[in-house]
Structure formats: structure tokens, C-alpha cells
Amino acid sequence: MIFDRIENLPKYFSSGLWEQAYQFALQSLKDPQIQNGEVKIAGEDLFARINSYPTKSEDLCIVEAHVQYIDIHFMIEGEEIVFIHPKSELKAKTEYDQASDYTFYEAPKDYALSFKLTPGHFAVIFPDEAHKTQVQAGQCPAQNKKIVFKLKI
DSSP states (O other), X not given: OEEEEGGGHHHHOOSHHHHHHHHHHHHHHHOTXXXXXXXXXXXXXXXXXXXXXXXXXXXXXXXXXXXXXXXXEEEEESOEEEEEEEGGGSOBSSOOBTTTTBEEEOOOSSOSEEEEEOTTEEEEEOTTEEEEEEEOSSSSOOEEEEEEEEXXX
């Protein structure tokens, strides 16, 4: 897992599909009115899902992990808490759905890591890392707009 400011993404990855995701994220900062939906950047190898949603209490959010894709979460508006835990230490709640590339997991008693994702920050979440997102950061839900890049392994 990597958590940092978007301008630092090239320090970790600076070529190919990573560069395309970075340029798309920078462009979205210039156009916060970017429409919700899925944008194919490099076919099935790299695409972006842009979503607006209200955050929820932690007990209403799900723990998931992927096999085929790395997630790059990039917040445009709002804020949320993200929880991370090694998926090898969790019990699956569902079978792996290959078409959607996810398995849902039971939440651990304590997560290995948590952080607040805010505008201008990104998080790279690898397939061995289960994650819970969309968790409200304060007492009240926030209205978020976020891009989740899906980068095929």
C-alpha cells in the first residue's frame, strides 16, 4: 500500500500505464465537474471509475480485495477513512467473483492500517491488501467524489 500526495506518484511509478493514470488524475483536478462513470484509458489494462457518493458509518461499509487489478484511489472532493488489512488473515464472506474481480471479507477486530483520504491524495492498494472504503471521517456523512483507477496486473 502506498499513500501520498498526487504530485508524488511519479516518484513511485513514472512510466506506461502509471503515467497515464497520473495525467488523468491531474486533469481531473483542473475539471472537478468530471462526470461519473467508467472511462477506458487503455482498454481493460487501465480504466477509471468516477463516482460521487455519501460516506457511511463503518458498519455499513464492506471489506473487499481483488486479484486481477491494483486499485489507485484518488479523492477529488470530500474525505473518507480507508482501512487496510492483509487479506491472507481474513475470512472470505463470498466466493471470488472473477467478472467483477472481488471477494468480500469479514472485518477484522483491528485493522493493520487506516488513514484519511482527502483531495489531492492517492492510495495504491495491491491485490493482497483487503480494504474498506467510503467510511465517514467525522460524525456526519460527507459527499465525496473519487476516482478509482483499475490497473491490470
